Amino acid sequence: MSNHKSGFVAIVGRPNVGKSTLINALIGKKIAIMSPKPQTTRNRIMGVYTQPDFQMIFVDTPGMHKGKDLLNKTIDRIAVSSIKDVDMVLFVVDDAKGSAEDHIIAYFKGLRIPVFLVINKIDLLKNRSAIDEVIISYLDAYAFEGVTPVSAKDKKNLNHLIETLQPYLPEGPLFFPEEMKSDQSENQLMSELIREKILFHTEQEVPHSVAVVIESLEENLELNTIDVSALIIVERTTQKQILIGKAGEKIKKIGTEARKEINQILNTKIHLTLWVKVKKDWRNRPNDLKAFGIGDES
Ligand SMILES: Nc1nc2c(ncn2[C@@H]2O[C@H](COP(=O)(O)OP(=O)(O)OP(=O)(O)O)[C@@H](O)[C@H]2O)c(=O)[nH]1
Ligand SMILES: [Mg+2]
Structure with a gap:
């Protein structure tokens, strides 16, 4: 298959910003559990989005935070290592930038792949200017390749997100069979x-x-x-x-x-x-x- 494109997209961010909700909405199937409690996701979970001429493999990761016990250190390491072997990164946030984001953004420095800022939960924001305020708070922190506001819950602007990422996919094969939605057993x-x-x-x-x-x-x-x-x-x-x-x-x-x-x-x-x-x-x-x-x- 010539010109077929495929690649891996890591979804990272603080706990509870809606990364798993986003991957489920993108894939159109519940492959990752979601909850209002932070630190829901503990492992890397792949969600496969297949179209006739491209395949995007989203990688849901545990929320990055500085936990003390071995479990938390392990899940933080899983999230950090997941941005190393991908073609691009989605940095998901749900609010104006706070100091908790700093240590995550620090991992982007030195990366040679594009990092996109995704503002999730826009259904909770009053209007466009409230969205802009969130965006502006992040602009000095990193040279993001693009910014996309979405609502994972309402499945809003997700096609736009896919269209934004698509040009960045390298040429590549089908990594997963067409009908496969996730790598989870x-x-x-x-x-x-x-x-x-x-x-x-x-x-x-x-x-x-x-x-x-x-x-x-x-x-x-x-x-x-x-x-x-x-x-x-x-x-x-x-x-x-x-x-x-x-x-x-x-x-x-x-x-x-x-x-x-x-x-x-x-x-x-x-x-x-x-x-x-x-x-x-x-x-x-x-x-x-x-x-x-x-x-x-x-
Ligand atoms: N209003 C609103 N709530 C959302 C949206 N996306 C996710 N949520 C809620 O946010 C909470 C956290 O969602 P998760 O998808 O579990 O968040 P996560 O980032 O995967 O969390 P960790 O796995 O703990 O890192 C849940 O209560 C979701 O229902 C959204 O677009 N709008
Ligand atoms: Mg999660």
């Missing part, structure tokens, strides 16, 4: 969707202390379902109690919501069983992080 997506429901139903430290792994998948020929068993790991007994809730109410709710969404997204019929286990200080143990699927290749 079904198991990864299932455990992430379970974690998403936990993020919605817990507060404070609990959401950050949780990891989810799929333990087993078994086809149930009699009922024509797939029996999925998932393990939720927390750090303390009190967190386990919170997660289970009075008479098991909370865990039941989480399970029901996760099952419904998994069935809808994967077009399957699963039966989901959740187990909760305490593993003290797992966020600081390299082997646990690895076992729970958090990490990068570097």
Whole structure:
């Protein structure tokens, strides 16, 4: 295929600015979990956008911040390393520049690839001049290749964003089969969707202390379902109690919501069983992080 273009586009920014919402909106499918809580995304997730003459591979990354424990250091490193092997970067913001952005912008210095500023959540801004104010606050910070205001939630201006990026794609092959939307396995997506429901139903430290792994998948020929068993790991007994809730109410709710969404997204019929286990200080143990699927290749 001559003149076919393809390339990788990293989506980076502070936690909670809407990077995962943006990748899902661009791809047109939920491939990355989203939540109002910061530090939702923990791994690099690729979303594939294929058109007849080009393929853009968006790379969702964890929000960049300076966390103290090994989990946070690891996810920050994942985000930082993701801008090294891509063709361009989208720097997503949702507000006027603050000091939290400085250490992220510092990573752009020395990059030889274009960095685009994406102002997300414009549905929350009153008018054009409010958008301009946000844009202006960033202009001195870096020589951005372009600026695009969008609303990932309302899918506003996303075509314009794609059109802005398209000329910067190098010639290249189809890296993923046309029908493929993400590099995530079904198991990864299932455990992430379970974690998403936990993020919605817990507060404070609990959401950050949780990891989810799929333990087993078994086809149930009699009922024509797939029996999925998932393990939720927390750090303390009190967190386990919170997660289970009075008479098991909370865990039941989480399970029901996760099952419904998994069935809808994967077009399957699963039966989901959740187990909760305490593993003290797992966020600081390299082997646990690895076992729970958090990490990068570097
Ligand atoms: N109003 C509005 N809210 C948005 C928009 N995009 C995302 N959000 C909300 O912002 C919150 C964070 O969204 P995420 O997509 O999880 O943010 P993220 O940048 O991936 O966060 P981390 O993974 O923690 O770094 C969620 O509550 C989203 O619903 C938008 O365009 N408009
Ligand atoms: Mg995210």
